[in-house]
Amino acid sequence: MNNRQKSGIIKTSAASNIALVKYWGKKHYQIPENPSVSLSLSHSKSITETAWEIKEDPASGLELEFYFEQKENVAFKQRVLGYLETISSMYSIPQNIKLQIKSYNTFPHSSGIASSASFMASLALALKKLDELVNERSSSLEKFAQETSTWARMGSGSACRSIFGPISLWGKLDGYSESSNEYAVPVKNYHDIFSDYRDTILIIDSGPKKISSQKGHQLMEEHPFKDARYTQARVNCQKILDSLKTGDLKTFISIVESEALMLHGLMMTGSKPYILLRPNTLAVIDKIISFRERTELPVAFTIDAGPNIHLLYPNHCHAQIKDYIQKELGQFLENRTFIEDQVSTLPTTIEFK
Ligand code: DP6
Numbered sequence: 001m002n003n004r005q006k007s008g009i010i011k012t013s014a015a016s017n018i019a020l021v022k023y024w025g026k027k028h029y030q031i032p033e034n035p036s037v038s039l040s041l042s043h044s045k046s047i048t049e050t051a052w053e054i055k056e057d058p059a060s061g062l063e064l065e066f067y068f069e070q071k072e073n074v075a076f077k078q079r080v081l082g083y084l085e086t087i088s089s090m091y092s093i094p095q096n097i098k099l100q101i102k103s104y105n106t107f108p109h110s111s112g113i114a115s116s117a118s119f120m121a122s123l124a125l126a127l128k129k130l131d132e133l134v135n136e137r138s139s140s141l142e143k144f145a146q147e148t149s150t151w152a153r154m155g156s157g158s159a160c161r162s163i164f165g166p167i168s169l170w171g172k173l174d175g176y177s178e179s180s181n182e183y184a185v186p187v188k189n190y191h192d193i194f195s196d197y198r199d200t201i202l203i204i205d206s207g208p209k210k211i212s213s214q215k216g217h218q219l220m221e222e223h224p225f226k227d228a229r230y231t232q233a234r235v236n237c238q239k240i241l242d243s244l245k246t247g248d249l250k251t252f253i254s255i256v257e258s259e260a261l262m263l264h265g266l267m268m269t270g271s272k273p274y275i276l277l278r279p280n281t282l283a284v285i286d287k288i289i290s291f292r293e294r295t296e297l298p299v300a301f302t303i304d305a306g307p308n309i310h311l312l313y314p315n316h317c318h319a320q321i322k323d324y325i326q327k328e329l330g331q332f333l334e335n336r337t338f339i340e341d342q343v344s345t346l347p348t349t350i351e352f353k
Contacts, residue, residue, distance in 0.1 A: 035171030
């Protein structure tokens with residue numbers, strides 16, 4: 001008599017992350033061309049509820065319903081089907097399964113917060129748990145996290161870093177024997193100041209991106225500066241990891257900002273150049289640099305593949321920086337909008353029954 005669980009609900013959440021050293025350029029199967037380092041956030045999350053049921057007829061195929069923010073979403077459903085196909089060699093979830101997945105984000109669309117990272121991480125967590133439940137397998141927490149990070153990577157490269165917090169390293173790096181191109185690893189050796197570091201996201205323009213990250217990665221394959229970039233990213237990973245260890249904020253700021261500008265510099269100098277920065281992105285960067293010089297507060301800016309700005313700074317500067325944003329930067333922001341977040345040591349949750 002087989003008493004295996006035949007249905008259940010798995011509720012997962014995963015937070016987004018912001019790269020300090022950027023992943024930009026990849027090889028087949030989501031293998032990064034260079035290592036990257038990121039901070040995982042607390043509040044900017046994807047919450048995903050997966051109801052599953054093994055159907056009686058073993059020959060019946062996979063049935064999937066996908067709801068994003070309470071509405072059935074065919075585009076997302078196709079993406080999830082493609083993803084299931086991509087990772088199918090890594091799991092043994094039976095084909096005769098019915099899945100109803102409902103997901104939503106705790107942050108607005110196109111806000112400069114990477115929703116594909118948090119969503120793919122939350123989905124990978126759910127599928128990994130499902131694989132364990134239907135096959136009555138269990139693994140150590142460490143192995144579970146590592147495999148989930150591998151699965152998340154297959155959905156979206158940067159998603160693999162959202163499994164760990166507050167700091168993740170993804171990609172093979174000399175001197176870090178635990179590092180891997182297949183999955184991210186938590187960076188354990190960091191100064192206390194980073195344990196509650198802040199990220200305030202300034203919304204410059206919430207419109208859709210002209211060029212996707214997918215396309216951006218692809219354009220790196222032919223980029224005239226690619227070799228120099230991949231070498232520089234390795235050096236920057238070493239430097240940022242050292243600064244994270246010692247709390248050397250001067251080095252931290254200079255690497256973080258140079259990485260952000262380099263990412264956009266690469267976009268502007270490839271075979272099909274494009275610009276994602278907006279005039280107000282540059283105006284705000286200018287203001288932030290002057291503010292830092294004037295106040296000596298250790299605030300750094302970074303930018304992902306879009307026009308919005310992440311301000312990274314120690315928790316103790318929060319009140320002063322918030323006041324500055326409200327008084328001096330509001331006019332440059334779309335509807336004066338900014339989103340406050342903070343790093344998290346536990347960026348994921350999982351519940352199941
Ligand atoms: C600029 O992880 O979105 O945010 O692997 O194609 O899904 P795919 O790309 P994605 O790329 C993120 C690029 C970045 C930098 C970073 O997060 O490291």
